[in-house]
Amino acid sequence: MAIKVAIFGVGLIGGSLGLCLKGKPEITVVGHSHRPGSLNRMIERGVVDAATASMEEAAADADFIFLCVPVGNLEEYLRKLNELPLKPGCIITDVGSTKASISACAETCSRPGVHFIGGHPMAGSERSGVEAASTLLFENAFYVLTPSAGVPEEAYLRLEQLLGYTRAQIVRVDPVLHDEIVGAISHLPHIIAVALVNQVCDYDKDNGLHRMLAAGGFRDITRIASSDPIIWRDILLSNRDVLLSLLQDWNREIDGFIHMLEERDGERIEQAFQKANQFRGELPERRKGAITSLYDIYIDVPDHPGIIGQIATELGVQHINLSNMQIIESREDVPGVLRLSFRQENEMERAKQHLHAQGYAVYL
Numbered sequence: 001m002a003i004k005v006a007i008f009g010v011g012l013i014g015g016s017l018g019l020c021l022k023g024k025p026e027i028t029v030v031g032h033s034h035r036p037g038s039l040n041r042m043i044e045r046g047v048v049d050a051a052t053a054s055m056e057e058a059a060a061d062a063d064f065i066f067l068c069v070p071v072g073n074l075e076e077y078l079r080k081l082n083e084l085p086l087k088p089g090c091i092i093t094d095v096g097s098t099k100a101s102i103s104a105c106a107e108t109c110s111r112p113g114v115h116f117i118g119g120h121p122m123a124g125s126e127r128s129g130v131e132a133a134s135t136l137l138f139e140n141a142f143y144v145l146t147p148s149a150g151v152p153e154e155a156y157l158r159l160e161q162l163l164g165y166t167r168a169q170i171v172r173v174d175p176v177l178h179d180e181i182v183g184a185i186s187h188l189p190h191i192i193a194v195a196l197v198n199q200v201c202d203y204d205k206d207n208g209l210h211r212m213l214a215a216g217g218f219r220d221i222t223r224i225a226s227s228d229p230i231i232w233r234d235i236l237l238s239n240r241d242v243l244l245s246l247l248q249d250w251n252r253e254i255d256g257f258i259h260m261l262e263e264r265d266g267e268r269i270e271q272a273f274q275k276a277n278q279f280r281g282e283l284p285e286r287r288k289g290a291i292t293s294l295y296d297i298y299i300d301v302p303d304h305p306g307i308i309g310q311i312a313t314e315l316g317v318q319h320i321n322l323s324n325m326q327i328i329e330s331r332e333d334v335p336g337v338l339r340l341s342f343r344q345e346n347e348m349e350r351a352k353q354h355l356h357a358q359g360y361a362v363y364l
């Protein structure tokens with residue numbers, strides 16, 4: 001039975017969904033863009049089977065409609081779709097980073113035979129646009145669904161089944177609770193990263209030394225400050241009330257540090273680092289809240305061209321399956337440390353021994 005999937009907004013997330021679904025049995029993926037000039041790009045990038053600037057054409061006969069536009073445009077799309085002829089049983093879902101307002105909007109404009117199920121893949125990056133789309137983006141990540149009470153279980157299960165192609169782990173969460181949690185673990189960190197970068201940017205104007213000396217820690221904590229301004233403007237405004245409350249708590253945390261420093265209270269400073277260290281150590285570190293454990297080793301990578309490809313080839317020749325590799329930058333001009341991740345402990349052990357025998361500094 002043919003399944004038509006329409007994706008509105010084929011950027012990082014829409015494009016990655018397209019890559020996960022295109023070419024799967026019976027599935028045809030149609031991309032929609034409000035800018036006719038970007039239709040060719042999504043075809044060339046291979047993320048959709050067909051592309052159109054007509055909402056009617058994209059939505060006609062679709063079994064699933066994914067809204068992947070900025071949060072500030074979601075409600076307008078939902079309202080417009082509701083005025084179009086849609087296939088009976090059609091499921092409309094979105095990928096927006098907030099869920100309370102779009103879920104409330106869906107309840108006000110729901111219509112019989114068309115089901116809205118809010119969604120939020122808890123994976124992404126600071127990059128944006130279809131060029132950054134990846135088949136692997138959602139693998140092992142959590143994918144939140146926020147169906148309202150009126151959504152038939154059959155529709156929920158149909159969407160869950162389709163999303164199986166993303167290899168993400170589906171979790172059902174209440175939309176308001178979703179925004180509170182994601183406000184704390186994603187939206188607040190983005191604000192903090194941006195505020196910190198801008199603070200340092202202002203100091204840097206005097207001499208340029210801050211920029212030059214900025215080390216690994218600054219880069220680690222501020223990567224997400226490079227995220228798309230429009231996408232994040234919309235997310236923050238949509239989760240305004242939650243964020244205002246979280247920022248009050250943040251001010252209290254910072255006041256705590258001011259107080260500890262004023263009092264030269266070394267003991268409390270130490271305790272603050274210990275508490276953070278312990279909680280962070282307990283996080284499911286393995287990227288994107290992974291379902292399956294990964295086993296990691298770290299190696300120092302010498303600074304010469306082709307070294308990373310050489311290491312991957314050496315493991316390949318030994319038939320050791322590498323699950324992921326990541327350069328952990330310490331300085332801009334030095335490759336630094338390479339993290340190699342394996343799904344099997346014995347593969348990690350074999351890699352460790354092999355690379356050690358080849359003269360690499362390997363550690364766990």
Ligand SMILES: NC(=O)C1=CN([C@@H]2O[C@H](COP(=O)(O)OP(=O)(O)OC[C@H]3O[C@@H](n4cnc5c(N)ncnc54)[C@H](O)[C@@H]3O)[C@@H](O)[C@H]2O)C=CC1
Nearest residue numbers: 009010011012013068069070071096097123124125128129
């Ligand atoms: N960036 C991330 O890491 C994540 C983003 N999200 C959510 O996914 C959605 C899309 O974000 P990304 O794919 O990152 O952004 P993106 O910028 O890569 O893609 C956005 C897409 O929407 C289209 N678009 C932009 N403005 C529009 C407008 N005014 N009207 C109609 N279409 C418009 C763009 O042409 C583009 O195809 C957002 O709602 C965001 O909150 C969810 C999870 C992760």
Ligand SMILES: O=C(O)C(=O)Cc1ccc(O)cc1
Nearest residue numbers: 097121122123124125126186
């Ligand atoms: O790049 C990162 O670490 C992110 O935090 C990506 C991200 C951005 C927005 C979301 O709604 C979910 C995930």
